[in-house]
Amino acid sequence: MFISKALKINQNNNLEIGGCDCVELANTYGTPLYVMDENLLRENCRIYKNAMDKYYDGNGLVLYASKALCTKAICKIAQQEGLGLDVVSGGELYTALEAGFPMDRVYFHGNNKTYDELKLAIDNDIGRIVVDNREELLTINQIASKKNKKLNISFRIKPGIDAHTHDFIRTGQIDSKFGVAIENGEALEIISEASKLSNVKVVALHCHIGSQIFDLDPFKLAAKVMLEFAAELKEKLDIQIEELNLGGGFGIKYTQEDDPIEYDNFIESVSKVVKSVCSEKGIKLPFIIMEPGRSIAAPAGITLYKVGSVKDIKNVRKYIAVDGGMTDNPRYAMYQSKYEAVIADKPDAPKTQKVTIAGKCCESGDLLAKDIMLPSVEVGDILAMFATGAYNYSMSSNYNRIPRPAIVLVKDGQARTIVKREDYKDIVRNDIIPEDL
Numbered sequence: 177m178f179i180s181k182a183l184k185i186n187q188n189n190n191l192e193i194g195g196c197d198c199v200e201l202a203n204t205y206g207t208p209l210y211v212m213d214e215n216l217l218r219e220n221c222r223i224y225k226n227a228m229d230k231y232y233d234g235n236g237l238v239l240y241a242s243k244a245l246c247t248k249a250i251c252k253i254a255q256q257e258g259l260g261l262d263v264v265s266g267g268e269l270y271t272a273l274e275a276g277f278p279m280d281r282v283y284f285h286g287n288n289k290t291y292d293e294l295k296l297a298i299d300n301d302i303g304r305i306v307v308d309n310r311e312e313l314l315t316i317n318q319i320a321s322k323k324n325k326k327l328n329i330s331f332r333i334k335p336g337i338d339a340h341t342h343d344f345i346r347t348g349q350i351d352s353k354f355g356v357a358i359e360n361g362e363a364l365e366i367i368s369e370a371s372k373l374s375n376v377k378v379v380a381l382h383c384h385i386g387s388q389i390f391d392l393d394p395f396k397l398a399a400k401v402m403l404e405f406a407a408e409l410k411e412k413l414d415i416q417i418e419e420l421n422l423g424g425g426f427g428i429k430y431t432q433e434d435d436p437i438e439y440d441n442f443i444e445s446v447s448k449v450v451k452s453v454c455s456e457k458g459i460k461l462p463f464i465i466m467e468p469g470r471s472i473a474a475p476a477g478i479t480l481y482k483v484g485s486v487k488d489i490k491n492v493r494k495y496i497a498v499d500g501g502m503t504d505n506p507r508y509a510m511y512q513s514k515y516e517a518v519i520a521d522k523p524d525a526p527k528t529q530k531v532t533i534a535g536k537c538c539e540s541g542d543l544l545a546k547d548i549m550l551p552s553v554e555v556g557d558i559l560a561m562f563a564t565g566a567y568n569y570s571m572s573s574n575y576n577r578i579p580r581p582a583i584v585l586v587k588d589g590q591a592r593t594i595v596k597r598e599d600y601k602d603i604v605r606n607d608i609i610p611e612d613l
């Protein structure tokens with residue numbers, strides 16, 4: 177009935193997640209509140225890990241793309257489930273360090289890593305840096321040389337496949353801020369330059385072709401294109417690619433309209449392509465990496481809001497205003513993303529009216545969902561919005577000086593806070609009034 181299997185209706189006829197009553201969670205922890213179901217988070221990690229073991233003989237690693245939701249507890253869960261971690265900033269890297277994540281399983285992405293971020297990564301013997309551009313390559317070589325290290329590196333490659341939701345385009349993806357393209361020769365050129373540097377060794381290639389993808393074909397094509405490029409590197413530069421990272425982007429069910437593929441199918445399909453292309457080209461089977469973020473975290477999360485006002489503009493629109501908004505979930509404002517919601521104490525009531533869920537920020541575009549169906553809603557109701565576990569907290573802000581909500585992790589009827597709710601003191605913590613002002 178619900179889009180996420182973490183959710184059900186309990187004996188009080190209220191919405192339940194992880195054995196916890198959503199109305200009670202809202203009363204105990206306040207709203208807005210992010211709630212993450214621990215069992216589903218772990219299950220999602222395991223599906224990918226088991227698929228890698230089953231379809232590629234474990235000759236690979238699944239990284240959790242921590243940009244989806246990066247907190248110390250979430251890093252710990254990914255670690256316990258045997259995953260590695262994809263980080264894209266010093267902040268995400270620092271979170272992993274603080275969580276005690278094994279650094280050899282951390283991969284560092286990003287199109288403009290600073291000197292300090294690279295140094296933090298190298299000082300802590302990070303598993304792999306995925307190099308984006310020439311300046312970064314030279315900086316890494318310089319830092320490694322000062323430390324008398326030779327670092328194995330990867331390169332972010334644009335394979336010329338741009339996939340989003342149901343469409344994918346074979347060419348024309350040169351116009352992206354990430355990485356270096358195969359089709360205009362810049363990838364070959366930069367890897368050739370890297371091969372002449374003393375303190376780096378190119379051992380891996382990486383690509384990421386998009387997000388919320390519902391089709392296997394773009395991943396299969398990406399694997400093929402990347403392996404053909406690996407074969408070209410062997411032939412032209414005598415470089416052996418040991419590791420192929422095919423990124424993340426696996427689609428999830430945000431609404432009933434979405435029809436995602438079973439997660440393990442991605443690894444199964446890619447494994448088949450990799451094995452067949454490698455045997456055809458006579459190249460060594462690479463270690464494979466996949467890095468899902470959204471598909472691990474999003475379905476395991478919901479957000480609880482309290483309804484503060486109902487504004488029915490006759491013949492125009494009915495607005496339901498809640499106590500959060502674009503500060504805790506900017507995805508509608510950024511991409512007009514679609515979400516489903518229910519009222520927590522009548523989750524199965526017939527959805528009889530079309531409403532728009534508005535946030536409390538001083539922006540007309542501050543909506544959480546437009547024209548969705550809900551039952552009758554009253555002030556004080558708890559609204560539960562689904563599939564908010566990824567790219568919500570991690571994209572949150574303090575716009576309008578609104579404190580960020582807490583995150584609770586629920587399991588078997590128990591809730592534990594994993595991120596504290598911010599208060600007004602947190603809001604002014606870094607403000608300074610200079611003495612001479």
Ligand SMILES: Cc1ncc(COP(=O)(O)O)c(C=O)c1O
Binds near residue numbers: 244384467468470
């Ligand atoms: C390099 C890279 N890897 C993995 C991901 C995770 O993608 P998703 O959360 O859609 O699985 C992203 C998302 O932007 C990314 O840029």
